Amino acid sequence: MRSRHVKGGLAHGAFLLSALVGIVVLGVLLYDIVRDGWPWLTWDFLENFPSRFPARAGIKSALYGTAWSIVLTALVAVPLGIGAAVYLEEFTKPNLIRRVIDINIANLAGVPSIVYGILGLAIFVRFFMLGRSLLAGALTMALLILPAIIITTRESLKAVPDSLRMAALALGATKVQTVWAQILPQAMPGIMTGIILALSRAIGETAPLIMIGALSFVAFIPSGPMDSFTVLPIQIFNWASRPQDEFHQIAAAAIIVLLAILLLSNGIALYVRQKLQRRRQ
Numbered sequence: 001m002r003s004r005h006v007k008g009g010l011a012h013g014a015f016l017l018s019a020l021v022g023i024v025v026l027g028v029l030l031y032d033i034v035r036d037g038w039p040w041l042t043w044d045f046l047e048n049f050p051s052r053f054p055a056r057a058g059i060k061s062a063l064y065g066t067a068w069s070i071v072l073t074a075l076v077a078v079p080l081g082i083g084a085a086v087y088l089e090e091f092t093k094p095n096l097i098r099r100v101i102d103i104n105i106a107n108l109a110g111v112p113s114i115v116y117g118i119l120g121l122a123i124f125v126r127f128f129m130l131g132r133s134l135l136a137g138a139l140t141m142a143l144l145i146l147p148a149i150i151i152t153t154r155e156s157l158k159a160v161p162d163s164l165r166m167a168a169l170a171l172g173a174t175k176v177q178t179v180w181a182q183i184l185p186q187a188m189p190g191i192m193t194g195i196i197l198a199l200s201r202a203i204g205e206t207a208p209l210i211m212i213g214a215l216s217f218v219a220f221i222p223s224g225p226m227d228s229f230t231v232l233p234i235q236i237f238n239w240a241s242r243p244q245d246e247f248h249q250i251a252a253a254a255i256i257v258l259l260a261i262l263l264l265s266n267g268i269a270l271y272v273r274q275k276l277q278r279r280r281q
Contacts, residue, residue: 037252045253049219050235054246057239059254061218065134065229066203066261068222072138073145073202078195080142081149088150089157090179109147116144117211125212132213135225140208145198152194156187189273196269200262206233232258 048058092098120140130136160183168178184191209231216238218230232254239251 033252033255036249037254037256040250040253041256045250046257050217050238054244054250057247057250059232059235059257061221062230062232062235062254063257064221065218066231068134068225068229069137069141069209069231070199070203072134072225073141074195074199076138077142077145077149077198081146081195081198082153082191084146085150085153085157086179086184089154090183091175105147105150109151112207113144113205114207114211116140117208119143120208120212130226132215132228133226134222134229136212137209137214137229137231138225140212141202141205144205144208145202148198148201149194152197153187153191156190156194157183159190160186192272193269196265200265203262203265204233204258206231206237209234210237232261 045058046063047060048056049060050062051057088098088101117140120136120143124130124136124139125132128136130139164182164186165178168182169175173181214234215228215230216234218228222229236251236254236258239247239254242248
C-alpha cells in the first residue's frame with residue numbers, strides 16, 4: 001500500500017513538473033513573439049496588402065481570406081456535423097453498421113490534416129473542378145473538422161438524462177419534437193464548445209490549404225466563394241520562410257493577430273456557453 005502511494009506521488013510530481021516545463025516554454029515563446037512582433041502592429045499593417053518590402057507589407061488579404069474561409073467552413077460543417085450526430089445518437093439503434101460508422105468517425109478524428117488536404121485536392125479541386133478557390137478550401141476544412149463536431153455533439157447528447165426523453169414522449173411529443181425542443185437545448189452548451197474548438201483548429205491549419213493550392217501572395221480581397229485566397233497561417237508561413245529578419249518580425253506580428261482572433265473566438269464561446277447554461281437552469 002505504501003509503495004502504491006509512493007508511485008502515485010511520483011506520478012503526480014512528474015505531471016506537475018511536465019506542466020511547469022510546458023508553461024515556461026510557452027511563456028518564453030510568447031515573450032519572443034511579442035517582443036519581435038509588437039513594434040510592427042500598426043493600423044497600416046492591418047490595412048496593407050502583402051509586399052516584397054517588409055515596411056509596406058500587411059495582412060489585409062489574409063484577414064479577409066481567413067474570415068471568408070471560417071464562415072464558409074462553418075456553414076458547411078456545423079449543420080452536417082450536428083445533423084449526423086443527432087441522427088446517429090437519437091434515431092438509430094446499436095447495430096453492426098452503427099458500430100462500423102462509430103469506429104470510422106473516431107479514426108477520422110485522428111487522421112493528419114495533410115491527408116484531408118490530399119483528399120480535398122483530389123475531390124474538390126480536380127474532380128469537381130473548383131480550382132484554388134475559397135469554396136474548395138472551405139469544403140476541405142469542413143471535412144477536417146466534421147469528425148470533431150460529430151463526436152462532441154454526440155457526447156453532449158449522451159449527457160442529457162434519459163428521463164427527459166421519456167417525459168416528453170409520455171406527454172405525447174414525437175421523437176423529432178422531443179429532440180428539437182428538449183434534447184438539443186439541453187445539449188447546446190456542449191455542442192457550442194465543440195463547434196468553437198473545431199473552428200479554432202480550422203483557423204490555425206495550414207497544410208490542407210497548401211495542398212489544395214491556396215496562394216501565399218494575394219494582393220486583393222476575395223469577393224466571392226470562387227476567388228483565389230490566402231489565410232493568416234499561410235501568410236505567416238510565407239514570411240517565416242524568408243531569410244530577412246524583417247519578414248520574421250512581421251510574421252511574429254501576424255501570429256499575435258492570429259492568437260488574438262483565437263482568444264476572441266474562445267471568449268465568445270465561453271460567454272455563449274455560460275448564457276445557455278443559465279437559460280437551461
